[in-house]
Amino acid sequence: MLINVPESVVPDALRGMAAAHPELTVDVERRVVLRRDAPVAGKVALVSGGGSGHEPLHGGFVGPGMLDAACPGEIFTSPVPDQMVSAAAAVDSGEGVLFVVKNYTGDVLNFDMAAELAEDEGVRVAKVLVEDDVAVTDSTFTAGRRGTGATLFVEKIAGALAAEGAPLERVEAVARQVAGDSRSFGVALSPCSTPDKGGPTFELPPGELEMGVGIHGEPGRERRAMMTSGEIADAALDAILDDLRPDGPVLALVNGMGSTPLVELYGFCAEVHRVLGERRIPVARTLVGNYVTSLDMAGASVTLCRADEELLRLWDAPVRTPGLRWGA
Amino acid sequence: MVSRELTGDDGRDGPGAGPGPGPAESGTEGGLDGEVFVRWLRLAADEVERAADRLTELDSAIGDADHGGNMRRGFQAVREGLAEDGPRSPGAVLTTAGRTLVSTVGGASGPLYGTLLRRAGKALGDAERVPGAELARALRAGVDAVAQLGGAAPGDKTMLDALVPAVDALEKSGGTDFGAARTAAEEGAAATEPLRARKGRASYLGERSIGHRDPGATSSALLIAALDRAVYGDTEGDD
CATH class of the missing domain: 3.30.1180.20 (Dihydroxyacetone kinase; domain 2)
Structure with a gap:
């Protein structure tokens, strides 16, 4: 593997992202990737995140027309609520924040906790769950369908609507439509x-x-x-x-x-x-x-x-x- | 009164952990103070450290091979947090530790263990000393919150399969028999082996999850074992 030590894989990658993409703000300490111009006035913000190891998802989808912030966890481990709370606070223009969450137990729990904490801080938060993997058929007896490729569709399409200045309710609705379809x-x-x-x-x-x-x-x-x-x-x-x-x-x-x-x-x-x-x-x-x-x-x-x-x-x-x- | 004899404990904690430290000194008589809770979490950190590789091994069979590492990172942070502050109330110790776990572990176990300790800590309020029965009630509140958050029930092959029997046993003894809680947790964890997982990443394996012990139930049993040791005055881990 092309790494230094296993423990530093994620922060090393973030430092590289910061070096390659001056149009992004990469906070290695807090583990968030933000649009440099965030918060964008009058715009609903999109925040996503999940375990690392799926790149370019999610950090590579931060920028105009898509995500305002991404929260990378450890490899294949969901991020912690502090990351999403700090991301939401940094990108919220007052129009609210949409969390795009892939359906894994860890992601769901950490984003749920983050949503509660962010709301305590006065940020309006909506959530959309992506669960598109048809390989999981037995959802009564499992954690349900996993979130995979549809995440890109949701982030791109809802991100475009947010860029047009649509309100949170409409951005959330189109995100749900894409996730559902x-x-x-x-x-x-x-x-x-x-x-x-x-x-x-x-x-x-x-x-x-x-x-x-x-x-x-x-x-x-x-x-x-x-x-x-x-x-x-x-x-x-x-x-x-x-x-x-x-x-x-x-x-x-x-x-x-x-x-x-x-x-x-x-x-x-x-x-x-x-x-x-x-x-x-x-x-x-x-x-x-x-x-x-x-x-x-x-x-x-x-x-x-x-x-x-x-x-x-x-x-x-x-x-x-x-x-x-x-x-x- | 609580004694080692009554708990049926066989002294497996090794020398010094026998009937020696009586209830007057460190049992539940007159209530447990903040020191007991600090000791509980330090012992839990030791247990997790010792068992980390085994937890990861269990998790690589039916999960994604990170439970040991995640728990180690979380309890290491809890231990560091305990070193920073002076004596606190039992409730404050648990609430702070719970917050630390939420902020450092990630995955599913961060929110679940964090919620267990936070909710139990909140239920204890700011009392300086907590009777055993009160702790049993607080743990029940914590376990209920875990069940609600994870949408799981006993039998789903999760942490609850160790935690629920442990709290049942503790409640049944009126908050005095921590050894029974420990035994119940360990038996509960072992009993997850033939179960089919219905929650978490292991659930994707369906039938193939059968025959493997659940890593979450296993780490939960470690936590209850540490509580038993802490209540009976085991000071290993005090450093």
């Missing part, structure tokens, strides 16, 4: 290694893949012998479309888990489009790349979101962040 499915071709453990966190022999893997290497639906890119696209979209049933165009994210090369991701993207074409589902926009990663895991995920014209307009709106930028 998005579904994801991921596969792992190799396990990921955490700096703490210094090796793979789960076993996945070469020649096998984990269908429905979570972004921390959580087990999916089944272990299978290696399949072709086309077969994986068929299986992933079967799982998603079983649940989503779009009646119009979709936004598609073809996401790499960290160590799958772009040339493979584009090949996989072609297969995803083929399957959607066979199902007569128009793809309005496609994003391909490593956006919601799992350290050095090899593999990919697909996220689809039902997209109406308003959602597409907000998707196309300018965004300027380290991880995502267009039109600005």
